[in-house]
Amino acid sequence: MSTTPRLIRLSAAALGLGLSFATLAACGSSDPTASEGSKSGDTVVVGSFAFPESEILGEIYVQALEAKGVKAEKKFNIGPRQQTIPALRDGSINLIPEYNGNLLAYYNEKYTERTTEEVDGALGDAVAKDKLRVLDSAEAEDKDAYVVTRKTAEAEGLKTIGDLSKLVPFSLGANPQFGDLGYGIPGLEKVYGVKASDVKFKP
Missing domain, CATH: 3.40.190.10 (Periplasmic binding protein-like II)
Incomplete structure (x- = not known):
């Protein structure tokens, strides 16, 4: 089941x-x-x-x-x-x-x-x-959001976007433009310190 x-x-x-x-x-x-x-x-x-x-x-x-x-x-x-x-x-x-x-x-x-x-x-x-x-x-x-399963959040202690830095590396699925948008992957690094090199982007 x-x-x-x-x-x-x-x-x-x-x-x-x-x-x-x-x-x-x-x-x-x-x-x-x-x-x-x-x-x-x-x-x-x-x-x-x-x-x-x-x-x-x-x-x-x-x-x-x-x-x-x-x-x-x-x-x-x-x-x-x-x-x-x-x-x-x-x-x-x-x-x-x-x-x-x-x-x-x-x-x-x-x-x-x-x-x-x-x-x-x-x-x-x-x-x-x-x-x-x-x-x-x-x-x-409309509000964009980073979403993970509850199981992953509890296992890795994820509560905020910045906590994604605990996952090295991690896969991120989004529309193709997300890789270049200011609130997308560039914003993860600039605002939250999540290195772009640690993100496996899957458009």
Whole structure:
């Protein structure tokens, strides 16, 4: 008889892992998510990053737009911001559901803003240089976490992210971009002292 392992979330003390959802759109005369913002016959192209959660968010936006009578088209699984930002700029897509903290980090890795209001305030100026704009943040929030089984946590005495340094080496599974993100493997070393060389990354 097999049982499902119980998982526990390791607490974060220094990294700002809480992210609110925002919508990044190409600049125009109107809000592409508003029914009056789409001219008769126009189609709003919604993009997504190359991972399932982003595609689900994109689908939610597409269905919400269609429910308001706006013609919407999907262009999902584009890739990281190095590809989605140019797609917004050249008109390949008109909007994409975003993560405001990560988006600000893309423009300024040393940002110090933490609350949704602070981050959104800084984002306006940050994306303006690419002739983009950020629409109002959704109330939804997404939090990344490092998760291990309860058995491993109890056996190794793991309570915080920094405790991962007790596991040398250890395997970490995450999306491909996690290896380069500030709150990913680089953040483990910079903030928690967990050496990147001790992490066996499995995208």
